[in-house]
Amino acid sequence: MANKIFDKETLLDLTVNFVPLFIILFFVGVFAVLNPWGGLGDFLSIVAQGLLIIPFIALAILTYISGKAIAGDEKTKTVFPPGQATVPGTPPLTHDEDDGETAELEGDSTAEHADEPAAVESGEPAVVESDETAEEDGETAQIEATESTDGDGDRSA
Amino acid sequence: MAAVNGELALTVLMGLLLVGVAAWLARVENWRSYTPLGSGGVYGGETGQAHHEKPSGLTRWLTTVDHKDIGIMYGLYGVIAFLIGGAMVMVMRAELLDPGATLISNTFYNSLLTSHGITMLFLFGTPIIAAFSNYFIPLLIGADDMAFPRINAIAFWLLPPGALLIWAGFFPIPNLIPAQTAWTMYTPLSAGVGGGNQANAGVDLMLLGLHLTGVSATMGSINFIATIITERAEEVTWANLDIFSWTILTQSGLILFAFPLLGSALLMLVLDRNFGTTFFVNDAGGAILWQHLFWFFGHPEVYILVLPPMGIVSLLIPRFSGRRLFGFKFVVYSTLAIGVLSFGVWAHHMFATGIDPRLRASFMAVSMAIAIPSAVKTFNWMTTMWNGKLRLTTPMLFCIGFVQNFIIGGITGVFLASIPVDLVLHDTYYVVGHFHFIVMGAIAFAGFAAMYYWFPLVSGRMYQRTLGKAHFWLWIVGSNITFFAMVLLGYGGMPRRYATYLPQFATLHQIASLGAFLMVIGGLIWLYNFVVSYFEGPVVTDGDPWNLKEYNLYTGEWEWFDRKLKTTITDGGDEEVATDGGLHGPVGAETADATDSDDSGRAMDANDE
Numbered sequence: 001m002a003n004k005i006f007d008k009e010t011l012l013d014l015t016v017n018f019v020p021l022f023i024i025l026f027f028v029g030v031f032a033v034l035n036p037w038g039g040l041g042d043f044l045s046i047v048a049q050g051l052l053i054i055p056f057i058a059l060a061i062l063t064y065i066s067g068k069a070i071a072g073d074e075k076t077k078t079v080f081p082p083g084q085a086t087v088p089g090t091p092p093l094t095h096d097e098d099d100g101e102t103a104e105l106e107g108d109s110t111a112e113h114a115d116e117p118a119a120v121e122s123g124e125p126a127v128v129e130s131d132e133t134a135e136e137d138g139e140t141a142q143i144e145a146t147e148s149t150d151g152d153g154d155r156s157a
Numbered sequence: 158m159a160a161v162n163g164e165l166a167l168t169v170l171m172g173l174l175l176v177g178v179a180a181w182l183a184r185v186e187n188w189r190s191y192t193p194l195g196s197g198g199v200y201g202g203e204t205g206q207a208h209h210e211k212p213s214g215l216t217r218w219l220t221t222v223d224h225k226d227i228g229i230m231y232g233l234y235g236v237i238a239f240l241i242g243g244a245m246v247m248v249m250r251a252e253l254l255d256p257g258a259t260l261i262s263n264t265f266y267n268s269l270l271t272s273h274g275i276t277m278l279f280l281f282g283t284p285i286i287a288a289f290s291n292y293f294i295p296l297l298i299g300a301d302d303m304a305f306p307r308i309n310a311i312a313f314w315l316l317p318p319g320a321l322l323i324w325a326g327f328f329p330i331p332n333l334i335p336a337q338t339a340w341t342m343y344t345p346l347s348a349g350v351g352g353g354n355q356a357n358a359g360v361d362l363m364l365l366g367l368h369l370t371g372v373s374a375t376m377g378s379i380n381f382i383a384t385i386i387t388e389r390a391e392e393v394t395w396a397n398l399d400i401f402s403w404t405i406l407t408q409s410g411l412i413l414f415a416f417p418l419l420g421s422a423l424l425m426l427v428l429d430r431n432f433g434t435t436f437f438v439n440d441a442g443g444a445i446l447w448q449h450l451f452w453f454f455g456h457p458e459v460y461i462l463v464l465p466p467m468g469i470v471s472l473l474i475p476r477f478s479g480r481r482l483f484g485f486k487f488v489v490y491s492t493l494a495i496g497v498l499s500f501g502v503w504a505h506h507m508f509a510t511g512i513d514p515r516l517r518a519s520f521m522a523v524s525m526a527i528a529i530p531s532a533v534k535t536f537n538w539m540t541t542m543w544n545g546k547l548r549l550t551t552p553m554l555f556c557i558g559f560v561q562n563f564i565i566g567g568i569t570g571v572f573l574a575s576i577p578v579d580l581v582l583h584d585t586y587y588v589v590g591h592f593h594f595i596v597m598g599a600i601a602f603a604g605f606a607a608m609y610y611w612f613p614l615v616s617g618r619m620y621q622r623t624l625g626k627a628h629f630w631l632w633i634v635g636s637n638i639t640f641f642a643m644v645l646l647g648y649g650g651m652p653r654r655y656a657t658y659l660p661q662f663a664t665l666h667q668i669a670s671l672g673a674f675l676m677v678i679g680g681l682i683w684l685y686n687f688v689v690s691y692f693e694g695p696v697v698t699d700g701d702p703w704n705l706k707e708y709n710l711y712t713g714e715w716e717w718f719d720r721k722l723k724t725t726i727t728d729g730g731d732e733e734v735a736t737d738g739g740l741h742g743p744v745g746a747e748t749a750d751a752t753d754s755d756d757s758g759r760a761m762d763a764n765d766e
Contacts, residue, residue, distance in 0.1 A: 085397050086297075
């Protein structure tokens with residue numbers, strides 16, 4: 001299940017946290033190898049490394065938990081635009097990566113993927129990649145339909 | 158041996174007493190009846206808390222547990238504190254027009270400096286964020302109310318006595334003087350030792366008042382964590398929780414870990430001052446212990462103050478850019494990353510204390526790392542606006558002002574995180590300029606963006622657009638004049654916290670004061686605008702005054718507002734209310750004249766920029 005949640009898209013989302021993790025790890029290595037103040041292994045050196053390693057571990061754990069919670073819900077539940085889930089009539093998002101596009105929700109693309117709800121029911125995300133062109137800047141958008149388009153019916157108005 | 162036995166007996170006795178008290182309390186009161194879940198509520202459903210009929214007048218406000226009422230009270234409280242804190246700094250800026258101590262005494266300057274900092278951070282910053290989160294989080298996540306409505310009310314009502322205690326030294330009470338410790342309350346000065354006047358009870362009252370506000374913030378944070386985790390509507394999942402709720406959730410986590418530490422440290426300081434304990438005596442490095450404890454709270458406090466404004470800006474910029482937030486999940490994950498890393502950077506405030514260079518280097522490394530998630534957000538905001546259909550309404554202008562000031566404040570902060578630079582600039586006006594770009598230029602800007610954005614929802618009326626924009630321009634110009642002058646003063650070597658200075662700094666200080674006076678004018682315009690508009694502004698008759706539906710960016714709180722407008726029953730008053738959610742339906746007569754110059758109804762001229 002874990003590798004299903006932490007797929008390429010999720011890992012891409014998490015890169016924002018991998019960067020600070022890498023920076024901290026880099027300094028752990030630098031201070032261990034260069035050891036500019038000597039006395040590697042004495043108490044203060046261990047504390048200094050701990051000041052890097054503890055935030056590293058804490059951030060790694062939080063990144064894992066939050067990634068699991070967000071991507072897990074994304075793949076198993078109907079995803080609405082943030083803050084708009086309680087607004088009746090809001091169509092669910094059909095693109096996993098919709099960043100930067102206009103907020104208009106294309107009814108057509110919703111209809112396009114309407115034939116793949118069964119995969120979601122069985123816990124398998126229905127991944128549909130296409131070369132649909134993004135509206136404004138001509139970028140190619142990779143589209144993943146991750147939820148059933150009939151999820152709207154689950155919502156209480 | 159006898160002494161040990163005596164202590165043991167006392168401990169056992171105390172334990173028995175506490176068990177007895179607990180048992181007695183459990184008998185006299187059914188505490189479970191106080192929690193929503195205990196009164197028949199179920200997870201994710203009805204909470205059992207309902208607001209049937211509110212009493213009228215003052216009684217309503219004194220007894221309310223409605224999250225919206227409490228949000229309004231937090232807002233009013235924050236605004237009053239902001240005006241008082243602003244007045245304090247204006248006296249200081251007037252004093253700094255001249256190198257000598259001409260207007261006020263040095264000690265009074267120190268008192269104002271201390272109270273200005275504490276007031277703005279603890280009595281304005283945290284409460285104004287709580288105002289928005291109390292009012293809007295339950296609406297955004299589809300909850301009936303906060304998870305613990307009574308705790309919510311208690312948390313607010315701890316604040317007014319807290320403020321009175323913090324300001325007590327300014328009141329005409331014999332033998333009581335204001336604290337002059339600066340907001341950092343460094344020992345040994347704040348311990349009241351030595352020949353100064355800080356052994357005065359005014360400092361004790363300030364410490365206790367600060368403790369009360371900390372207890373209040375902690376209670377509020379527990380409430381928000383419980384609310385966001387357990388009271389969300391079924392369709393609000395972690396994947397589509399709005400960004401403001403994410404930042405409040407993270408902020409609440411930070412408060413939960415940071416504020417109890419501040420409370421403990423404050424009580425230790427009170428004990429040192431009054432009961433002869435020696436936590437912070439100089440001998441064994443105790444003065445430095447205070448700095449460690451304070452900054453372990455103090456740096457997360459910076460993020461406690463800035464994360465929710467970041468959430469507000471992340472929520473608002475897309476609404477006026479006609480598109481969803483670019484890289485929404487980047488912003489969420491980076492918010493959480495900031496939350497964790499903020500606890501690993503505290504000693505970058507202490508680079509100049511003679512701390513071991515190895516420890517110093519580690520703190521510098523994590524400080525560099527924490528800059529990444531903050532920088533990511535600025536790119537997200539800019540890319541959201543890039544090629545968007547921008548509508549430069551007043552809230553949007555304040556959001557753009559936030560981004561601009563945050564970038565300057567952030568970049569100056571990265572330089573301070575570098576040890577060699579910090580050793581040069583430490584305790585200079587550069588630091589003051591840096592953090593004012595953040596707390597005033599960014600945090601307060603976002604707060605005012607939110608006030609303008611939600612003013613129609615809370616008041617049911619629209620503010621005057623021209624005045625709103627005048628406010629913005631005075632503030633963006635004023636804040637940059639003032640805080641850039643401070644950065645330059647710091648480069649010149651002007652130390653912070655001084656009432657007097659060398660004549661060579663006079664020009665830059667006068668420029669800084671000029672910017673501050675511009676901000677005062679802007680602030681007065683805002684106050685006039687909101688007060689007048691609250692009573693006489695055009696009535697909003699549509700649940701979508703910002704035209705969000707057109708861009709599919711209509712969020713839950715406006716949906717609630719729309720429902721409220723549609724279901725409001727006219728009670729025979731002389732004011733007509735909309736019952737059909739029409740565009741420019743039954744707007745009062747006063748509205749007709751005002752529409753030329755005001756935002757009204759569907760933010761009709763929001764596209765005209």
